[in-house]
Amino acid sequence: GAVVSQHPSWVICKSGTSVKIECRSLDFQATTMFWYRQFPKQSLMLMATSNEGSKATYEQGVEKDKFLINHASLTLSTLTVTSAHPEDSSFYICSARVRETQYFGPGTRLLVL
């Protein structure tokens, strides 16, 4: 089946620093990847749709200058949380689609001190 990896799996950083999270499709090419944020005991909140070779499409309320998305190749999308603050602490999950099915990465737990 389709496998999606995500790196790092967890990261602790100081307030004001930037953090980059990578999402890779390992055995398939993904023209579209998705970035979600998940708070404890809550559902998946779509942040943005990442399109290879073009700008990401952000959901309402998501700051594009704070959450920078780059989809430079058919197997890699990156999410950079710029000038992170404690309220950005969360579980970030990416996914890549094969037709209608989404295959999720293992997630990145971000803690901003």
Place this chain on the structure above:
Amino acid sequence: GENVEQHPSTLSVQEGDSAVIKCTYSDSASNYFPWYKQELGKRPQLIIDIRSNVGEKKDQRIAVTLNKTAKHFSLHITETQPEDSAVYFCAALKGGSYIPTFGRGTSLIVHP
């Protein structure tokens, strides 16, 4: 846009019992309905899906039913086991869109 309601938010059963999770959707154009299982701290994984041209689909102990007229679909787990304990998310997608609308999730707890 699409709105997906999922109930219950928490479901506690004894091992061996059946569990049913229900979802309703608002957009009659939705035609694909996946269910994902997310164990604590892990990624959501697709466990079963159904398309709008089918009323029921079964895979071993899990089954999904779809009522297009009423715009609701349900996940049925029989002979539950402790390893079924997880959060289950339903989702709905419409043709031409690859962005699912997720339900809020159901935390299933199976007591040994």
